[in-house]
Amino acid sequence: MKITTDVDGVLAKFTEQFIDFINARYKYDLDISQITRLKFEDILHLDSGKISEYLMEFKDSGGHLKVEPIEGSIEGIEKLSKKHEIHTKFLQIFI
Numbered sequence: 235m236k237i238t239t240d241v242d243g244v245l246a247k248f249t250e251q252f253i254d255f256i257n258a259r260y261k262y263d264l265d266i267s268q269i270t271r272l273k274f275e276d277i278l279h280l281d282s283g284k285i286s287e288y289l290m291e292f293k294d295s296g297g298h299l300k301v302e303p304i305e306g307s308i309e310g311i312e313k314l315s316k317k318h319e320i321h322t323k324f325l326q327i328f329i
Contacts, residue, residue: 237314238321245307245322251300255292 242248252274253264262278271277274285292298314320 235317236319236321238323239311240323242324244304245311246301246303248298248301251297251302252289252292255295255297256288259291260288 239245249269250266253262253266253269256262256278257264264277269277274280274288275282278285311320
């Protein structure tokens with residue numbers, strides 16, 4: 235069986251790392267508990283172009299390489315991969 239899983243927020247703590255990045259760089263004061271919507275545009279009240287710019291800066295800074303796995307995600311994927319074909323889905327800019 236083929237299984238596709240999202241990485242951001244499912245296997246890795248992308249949102250937490252990205253929040254830390256924009257808090258430090260742009261002096262926001264966001265906390266993970268404030269993330270109640272799927273789109274950062276809605277949370278930060280910015281247009282999608284500005285959010286894309288922030289995401290590219292996060293990538294260019296190497297921040298995406300420091301994203302930590304969610305507890306148990308590595309073990310879960312290893313277990314699934316023994317019997318299934320695993321595919322992961324990333325934000326397009328990180329591919």
